[in-house]
Amino acid sequence: VSLHRPHLALVVSRLADLDAALALAAAARARAIEVAMFFMSEAVGGIPARRAALDALADDHVDLCCCASSAAALDMDEASIGMVLGSQDDHAAMVDRADRVLAFT
């Protein structure tokens, strides 16, 4: 019996693709796929307007992380982002453990 659960990583740096990535994350969770998302660059600016969708994903055990450098560049902090701020090391760790990566970059 395999204990491995499929894992999908979604890297999002393009604001125009943010909603598509959120929809894919929700669809993956409905299939019991482990999901992690890393947000950076201009996509970070779209996070506050998607708070409800992101909260639902977090409640559904999606790992959410935002690039601290990108947040700082947009004069945003952890409170305004509403998720953990991390680094490119978090991005790399997420990619490393994923079976599939979809990079909306």
Add this chain to the structure above:
Amino acid sequence: VSEATPGERPDGTAAGAAALDCDTAVVIAARDPERIREALRAALGLGLRGARVAVWLGPAAAATSRDALIVRALATLGQLGWPVHHGEPAPEALPAGAQIERWTDAGPATRIVVLREGDAVRTLPLDDADPDALVAAVMAADGAAVW
């Protein structure tokens, strides 16, 4: 920093699978220096965690690569021994097992998902895709990339 084109070894010798072997391929199709800088920042982060990273610098990116931060990032990649290829590869030219990040300029969401199934490659449009069907296809494929 190598000047190899996709399919060539970084030192310009004969093409071969080993030349393209990497864990993560970062393909930079952007023209905007800010986007190129972000792509290279991501590439360095991926490599510093231990992944074998290879970067493809597309023609548009190469045209703007005199930016000081871009020059420094490319030099750092080279010093760390990670190849920087010039040109933009076709998806099927990338290593079958590699995770792929393709960086473009900001703009409308007009892209596709490329699925690798054995030696074959097929594409799915992202715009009108049913998320559930797309996730199923991505997870069932041997590899996938947003292109």
